[in-house]
Amino acid sequence: MSLSFDVHPHPSPASAEERAVVLAAPGFGQHFTDHMAVATWTVEGGWSDAKVVPYGVEQFAPASAVFHYAQEVFEGLKAYRHADDSVWLFRPEANAQRMIDSAERLALPPLPVEDFIASIEAVVKADAAWVPTGGGEDSLYIRPFTIAHEDFLGVRAAHTARYYCIASPSGPYFSSGVEPVDFWVSRRFTRAAAGGTGSAKCGGNYAASLAGQEEAYAHGCPQVLFLDAAEFRYVEEFGGMNCFFVTGDGQLHTPALSGSILPGVTRRSILELARDKGLEPVEERIEVDDMLARIRSGEIVEAFACGTAAVVASVRAFKDGDEEYVVGDGTSGPHSMEIRKTLLDIQYGRIEDTHGWMHKVC
Ligand code: COI
Secondary structure: OOOOOEEOOOOOOOOHHHHHHHHHOOOOOOOOOOEEEEEEEEOOOEEEEEEEEEOOOOOOOOOEHHHHHOOEEEOOEEEEEOOOOOEEEEOHHHHHHHHHHHHHHOOOOOOOHHHHHHHHHHHHHHOHHHOOOOOOOOEEEEEEEEEEOOEOOOOOOOOEEEEEEEEEEEOOOOOOOOOOEEEEEOOOOOOOOOOOOOOOOOHHHHHHHHHHHHHHHHOOOOEEEEEOOOOOOEEEEEOOEEEEEEEOOOEEEEEOOOOOOOOOHHHHHHHHHHHHHOOEEEEEOOEHHHHHHHHHOOOEEEEEEEEOOOEEEEEEEEEEOOEEEEOOOOOOOHHHHHHHHHHHHHHOOOOOOOOOOEEEOO
16 A cells, blocks of 8 residues: 655644755755655565655654664655746656665665655645745755664664655755856776675765765866776776766767666656767767777867756866876867756656656645
8 A cells, every 4th residue: 555645744844945045055965944855664564654754853762773884775866946936856666666676686675666756746836835936057956865773782673674765955966057167087986796786776875986086086086086996997887877988989888787876867858868869878888998098199079978967067078097097188079068958847847758758746
């Protein structure tokens, strides 16, 4: 039976003035709406106690399993306000299915697709006033997550879990906007290995990416490129984003899903859009040295990162040790910008959604 996320309204939600201050300059992931969805899972009873409650501090015992063994999965998607004031999600069933796949990999209870979507709809409806307006790139970033909740230090799948869905009014992920950025090729750290959790969206993968990210900062790069863990030979993923390369002869290359690469919803959407844009999508293993040589020879003319948060972010150059490989002329390329614009136009309802990707909430 499906869960029903009944709303217990916040007794003192943010005032219209307080909300306006936040929405005027939301940043990314810094502010949270008045409500959140919660549900509890037990090994005996399954999912229950679903509700929407005031957003606030939760109490967890220090023994709570999530703190010790990182048994956690999450999702990220956005709610977009259209010009007629309606509010829409982008492919929420894809996030729902990925969260099920991630949960299975982390031995957490999967939340059924309809319950995942119902929880998001309940939060977005309760906090519709927090969905930013205007023609910019602001949206309501939605973060569903499930954690192991049992107070137990033995290493096994927890017998109790909690699901939450919180929401954060957000502007562009990168404060630099669409300015292309530099990516450090990490030959020291990897993010995920074959057979590991790389294709799951779990906090541990992001924790594992942070040392590489710090290494990138130390070399003056805001972002990092991770290679495969077995040979440090193949391009896998940027820190938290999938990667694409455009060749001068109109091919759009991305690493094939290897089991250690996150199957991004934006990645999949771009592959599905490619042919409309006159590009031939190619999913294959990409050797990093070959990729860098093809940038240098001018064969690869554009490179970009993609994800829900950043949408599409162009690569200015890769830095590999002392070498710098500037992609094309170092500016955001026309294909990347066109793909970015099309995705945003679909998400904000400015062009027809011919793929049936949008899901109306209210
Ligand atoms: C995304 O863009 O899909 C992400 O997962 C980024 C998020 C972890 C901030």
